[in-house]
Amino acid sequence: MIWAAVLLGSLGCYLEKLFGFILPPTLLDRPMIRSVAALLPIAMLSALVAVQTFGDGQSLVIDARVAGVAVAVVALLLRAPFLVVVLAAAISAALLRAFGVAT
Amino acid sequence: MTNTPEGSKRPITTSAIGIGLATGAYGLSFGAISVASGLSALQTQTLSLLMFTGASQFALVGVLGAGGGAIAAVLTAWLLGARNGLYALHIAPTLNLRGLLKPVAAQLTIDESTAMSIAHDHTATHSRHAFWATGISVYILWNIGTLLGALGASAIGDPAVLGLDAAIPAGFLALLWPRLRDRTAWAIAAGGATVALVLTPLTRSGVPVLASALIAVFAGYRLRDRT
Structure with a gap:
């Protein structure tokens, strides 16, 4: 099942790129196509942040991940590079758990 | 503008390598998060080699890891990858490719290579150089980063103990941030x-x-x- 997702997902993402080189550039003249494709990552990445921060299966919970994401926000405000942002979140969540402050 | 375009390509190459190194660090976290989400190191590496578009890769492993199932994971990855098609439409006239170079360039069409190509579009030669240098640099370093991250995470245990489950939303947030x-x-x-x-x-x-x-x-x- 994971392999199917990996290969199908990869194939589709590649075809999306390839179509851009094959289809006529006049498609860009359609404002709807342009704006939706530009906005999709914003809506979906934001949804992923929300679900991965609060989601636990079908329930919403508040645990150490929330603190980790809060630390990530601070790191981003300080213009930290990607790896630092991710590590800061992981380490702060791990520390809160190690000291029994959060689950 | 200089008449010696060859000489002025060097700073573009240098930036391309810098972007590649920064992206390699993303790749490191992708490799670790993917393995922590339940994918094998080989599946993780396959994603970086074949899918090669960060947000879609993070999303695919994120949805799979949260128990969302293969169909939702694939659809999410596709929707997030749609913008690459738009990038390709945008840069195709400048790159002006023929034959086998098209499918190769397609794989390298991502946020970074497109942005560099557009940033240097004062001449077509520079724009093309920026696209290829950035695309190749990011491809190589993203895959090396993925390998190291995946192998590193395979060696350690429960992701929750290490806070890797908090790294996942933080990673998505870092991808979202520059778009806000x-x-x-x-x-x-x-x-x-x-x-x-x-x-x-x-x-x-x-x-x-x-x-x-x-x-x-x-x-x-x-x-x-x-x-």
């Missing part, structure tokens, strides 16, 4: 998050993130004459 440039972007981000959270208890895992795409479609329709 104006009030419209913030409003759409807020809408996407709200839809996803409201639907989480009501639908099976994976559906909430897919549903958030409707916010983009709706807003894109409303804003179609403003961009």
